Amino acid sequence: MFTTRPEIAGSFGVAASTHWIATQVAMAVLERGGNAFDAATAAGFTLQVVEPHLNGPGGDLPAIIHCARTKTQHVICGHAGAPRAATIDVFRKLGIDQVPGTGLLPAVVPGSFDGWCLMLRDWGTWEFADVIAFAIGYARRGAYVLPNINAAIESVRAMFESAWPTSAAVFLLNGNVPPTGGLLTRPALAETWERLIREAVGSNREARIDAVRKAWYRGFVAEAIDRFFRDTDVLDVTGRRHRGLLTGDDLAGWTAHVEPPVSLNYRDHTVLKCGVWSQGPAFLQQLALLKGLGVAALNPLGAEFIHIVTESAKLAFADREAYYGDPNYADVPLTQLLSEEYNNDRRRLIGPLASNELRPGSLPGYQALIDHLPSPDVAVTAGIGEPTVAGAGEPTVARLGAVRGDTCHLDVIDRFGNMVSATPSGGWLQSSPVIPELGFCLGTRGQMFSLTPDHPNSLAPGKRPRTTLSPSFALRDGNAWMAFGTPGGDQQDQWSLIFFLRMVDHRMTIQQAIDAPSFHSEHWPSSFWPRTASPGKLVIEGRYGADVRNELKRKGHTVEQGGDWSEGRLSAARIEPDGQMYAGANPRGMQGYAAGR
Template identity: 55%
Template sequence: MSFTTRPEITGTFGVATSTHWIASAVGMRILEQGGNAFDAAAAMGFVLHVVEPHLNGPLGDMPLLMRKAGDAAPTVICGQGPAPAGATIAHYKAEGLTLVPGSGLLASVVPGAFGAWMLLLRDHGSLPLRAILEPAIHYARHGHPVLPRVAHTIAGLAEFFETEWPTSFATWLPGGKAPAPGSLFANPDLADTWERVLAEAEVAPDRAGQMEAARLAFYEGFIADAIDTYLRDACVMDAAGGRRKGVMTGQDLADWQATYEDPLSVDYHGWTVWKCGAWTQGPTLLQSLRTLSGIDLGAMDLNGAEFVHTVTEAMKLSFADREAYYGDPLHADLPVSTLLSAEYAEARRKLIGATASRAQRPGHIAGLERWAEAAVARAGRDLAAGPGVGAGEPTMAHLTERRGDTVHIDVIDRWGNSVSATPSGGWLQSSPVVPGLGMPLNSRAQMFWLEEGFPTSLAPGRRPRTTLSPSMAEGPDGRQLAFGTPGGDQQDQWQLILFLRLVHGRMNLQQGIDAPLFHTAHFQSSFYPRATKPGHLMAEPAFGEDVLRDLRDRGHEVEVAEPWTVGRLTAAQRDADGLLRAAATPRLMQAYAAGR
């Protein structure tokens, strides 16, 4: 076996993997206490709010795939909240905006992650709410070793927080000083918030009632009231460089609940792969698999230029369709069945040439030409950022410290239940902390366009087309896979590459994750200021000079990343015989898998 940075974790009792070692350890603690994968995933999610506050928060959002042992397919839980009732294009334009800012109060949608966790726990968990929240309360109350990246992010924003967002200054710079990397950092207001939620929930007579009482405390009780009160008067600086009030109210929270949905799927070389709907970018991975299914990737060197070129060109086509045709299917009639059809993929496959394309090429779908034309036109604009603080979800390579990203969780328990979840939003740099709660609002509304008539046009009650995108798959031999990554627009690029290497390279999970990664920023960014980089290709130097030179010769604008900086993948697997496996990326030195 070839060298890997760490072993693939194997066992039979349970595996938990995430983007922070403390969360993975907490997941195993919950499994050891007799909890199932659904309990463990939720406990991990709440801990990640505390230990990776620059990547996600309690007022963020989350799509989740869950699969109960014995089920033929996973189920989606939608924790993506919609735009508030007051979020109209007319209002935003009246505020002098042409793009939704990447931070600040107008960037917020209804926070959905908490409702999604409560729905999962109410219907499928086994432990009381206190067991789920206690680890997060512990680290919020008593402190955790703050990641260097968190400390640097806070230090870089200290002056901005003090001047513009004083509630954030008080939370993230207690005593007026940014935390030193590795020092203990606490968030007592957040601990108090969860303690109060518990106190109100534990009045309920049973476990399911606790989850519903907690949900009510969040969406109709004291948390919603605190958000409503704050947003009535707050007027703060945003990424577009102006001080603006928000439009969300407590009623917006009360009107929303997390929901179940069926996933989308395609077959690929005997595997079935499941993703969330087109309110996420998840179907791009399915489209890419369809496009690539007619190409013999198995005959290629999976670390070679031909493979990188072919996959990159397929991804460009899929993401062009994302920009034209994805959005909230509850608010627009989306051509998903066409996009995922073999016939459509055959036509798209013919567009992959010997050299890198620099064009935005959404497919032609009769009757929707205006959507495609608008997507191409938007991508050709010069969209410049304002002078405010940004809050996008960039690639992890060359990461600007001030930008947020995401976390990811995969869990499989001894019974065969599994979860893949990608929480995000509510970053410490996305919006001011709501007074008394210890948590900032999210900035997911930046996915919307301020132009009427498109699936991603800003509209009250509409879900933004999120980048968040967990994955599940099942192989022809019965193995079940849960995987995902942070990384904004890169999520369904890195996941596709991992999956192709598992299928065609017969690598184990850790080998597939450790192998050199690449991605393109050729298409329209989902994040303010919505830039494009035609022909761009970022690749890790581990591909070698010959491969990088070959890619340049094929016309790619190759940007060589710093070593070990691209991708934050984690994965868990259950073999048909019950053997469990898990792995996590060594990149950034904080993700870990645990299991036994």
């Protein structure tokens, strides 16, 4: 099968990510004796500089790791909760019925930094100063300006100039959008990281990393965030200016943590995902449905495969909408949702024709509550199901000519067999204004909360919003096998699932499964402001033939054809029993690469 590039193979180590520089940074760390956790942390910080339109220091991080020494897998949750002052009543009194997609009101505690530091402290071997040095170098000397960075800044230039002057000072060069191919420097961000290095005082490596974490969440970083949120009125997508709710006390009261992954067996494999505070279990629910539908016998590029996978996704994501939320605040019936009995019943809903209904399952003792959709006058679109308001939404890789904000992904395997799958995001340059003393902005993950009382994902102080961020990990015959994932908001657990099925059921290589034409549904409400839905809408890449499009239309799908290379930004890395490692990355977007030796 044709591939755009070879599947990378090696026995020393491999890395893959959404940006070639981050991939090379990860390999540089491995070459200098670091392990996969050192390499992933260094690459993660680097992504904050080289892909500022996709993630930033004020964002969030979920990761799934495999420790070769203990042969165990863990979820690192760098995904934090809402401010203590954030309540549904507060938003109601402001005349807001949906958490805005930009500005300061949707900001939650920035969890990414502590997530990376926790990984480094407990599983890594390097000092903080060593892993952050790569990112500081690019912030000081400048990072290459991708076409999508140029386009993202251009899309919000007017807002920066008129309403967010601190962002204009960082991302506009003498009032101009940085040219593609030029260098964008971040001196204030470099100074923040350098000050953190100076704060790294302690008797051993772990204590020095903890000192850095303290400086961020209880020291000068938290103090600067607190001042900015208390003193600054910021224009957001409501068309009004609001101050944020986040305080220094909110940061001081939170730390990243480690928890076990949730899992499901599929053939000889076990897929691991983050918990119900993410959409990750929707991947598992799709697998549970597909177990009994014979997808291995179907043409992976054919209409019937697309139809069955899409109809399974509609059912799984309907349950996501009705039942998922932070399990510290909501009773989420995941055991029942993944049970064989439940999925045998749900599978009967998948017929030869497409459904246009949103059909969550019925579980005794639980109410299937779907958050309301906005009124049509709020759901302004540009013909592509995405908000036209500057900076709003999560910008999935360019589709149908649209350039929006998004996410990153990286995978690393080292010579010891340690593995990392991480999906950092948030804190995009277009999400909220730059805090001048720090050189970065905060994320807007709070826009994912529901303001409907009693919904599992309804807003509450300290609660984590249900996130779309969803790294993936798979075991084969009980052994660690593959780390994989993609940016893409609600599409993450569609594109990743399709990739996984093509590898497991159709024996494709990583690069073949990535390069094959893909698709996604927009049937259910988006997780991002303004939470629009397009019932029955199915987007397929242009490389599918007219016969596939026509058959899908005959089955009742509302088919929209995208570009030839428009679906997903997957990367993956796997290790086989003989010790050989393989990796691949996405040609879509022209910036993801894999490397290894």
